[in-house]
Amino acid sequence: MTLHDDATLVLKGYAPEHRAGAEDGQAELRQAYLDHLALHDDGMWKACAAGHLTASALVIDPEREKVLLTLHRKLRMWLQMGGHCEPRDTTLEAAALREAMEESGITGLTLLPGGPVRLDRHPIPSPCNRHLDVQYAALAPAGAAERISEESLELRWFGYEDVPEVADTSVVRLLEATRARL
Template sequence: MSLYDDAVLVLKNLKNDEDQEVLRQAYLDHLAEHPDGMWKACEDGHITASAMVIDPEHGRVLLTLHRKLRMWLQMGGHCEPADETLAAAALREGTEESGISGLRLLPGGPVRLDRHRTPCAWHLDVQYAALAPSGAVEAISDESLDLRWFTYDEVTEVADESVVRLVEAARARL
């Protein structure tokens, strides 16, 4: 199965809140209209995968200060040809950008969807949540200006509404 086929299957089977239904259908429509819709080269927008890294033991999440966007965000980014599934892409991005090995995605598939404009194109982000192993130590990647743990309540002070909603949805999934 190709990454494209996996994305279509994941989106077709996604059971989220009603407010996500319109977005889910927009993602499926985008992929139907753009066979290259998984890749950065698709200028009309592309599917991306992200992972909110959570440490439930300490009631916190790990955010990255994105080098280009200069915003506190979850780990994530573009799909790559070696990614076999959206979940694998999210886990790869989470691991690369956090420097934490041993991350584990929460079961049940994506937690949320979020569409946002970036300098390259529209990102149709499929958002997962990943559990950090006990005693995890983060390491800043070259895509970040900073990497920092925030308590659940602190996220509202540093991040935009999309990140806050993702934290809330991830916590509900826990």
Template sequence: MSLYDDAVLVLKGYEDPADPAQGELSQVYLDHLAQHPDGMWKVCGTGHLTASALVIDPERGRVLLTLHRKLRMWLQMGGHCEPQDASLADAALREATEESGITGLTLLAGGPVRLDRHAIPAPCHWHLDVQYAALAPSGSTEQISDESLDLRWFAYEEVASVADTSVVRLMERARAA
């Protein structure tokens, strides 16, 4: 199965009964893929799917955020799909592992926890982000990557004071899942 086919299956199966707008957004993603066979890749100038994961340490009630080098915002780990990614989940886990430096991350079962479409600077227009939650193993140690200015753990209650609403919603949804 191709990454494109996996994305279509994931999006067709995705729902969030607590937020009907998420179902509508899933359809926006599916329509985009139907109109753009290259919609999984960065080269798709009208926008493309990305995969991300919020790294959670439930034992200590905290999440790991990266201070994004280009955007200068505290965000979850994530980025572009790569040809070696067999699935969106694989892409999200790869990105989370690369950007956090933590080995042994595991994605929360049940698939993505949220979708977030956001505008990005040219030459592309949109990131259609498929967001997962990744659990950090007990006692894990983070390691900053070249893509980050900083990497830091934040208590759940601190996230709203450092991150935008998309990250706060992702954290809330991941905790609920």
């Protein structure tokens, strides 16, 4: 099975009507992602000029009620960990977990069961143009120590209540949906 096939199966199984945030267009986004994959054999890859799927994960420590965000080097925004799928990724989950571990420096992360938490489509500076992000949540192990990567200007743990002050609506909605699943 290819990553493209896995993404199609994951999206077909994503039931936004049964999740928090269903009222904000998740069903329509799900269909747009499926349509994109049906039209573009290269829809998983950065080279796809029409846009491409990405995988991300919000690193969360539910016991401390904190999330780890990265100050993205290029975008200069506080975001969840994530990015482009790579040829070695066999599943969207694997891509999200790889990105979360690479960007946070934390080993032992585990994805919150139940598949993606949310979908988010957003414009991105050229040459990528548009990301169709499949968003997961990753649970940090007790005593997790983060380590900054070359993709970040800074990593910082934020209390749940502090996220709306530093992050955009997409990250806030991802946190809300994640907390509803905990």
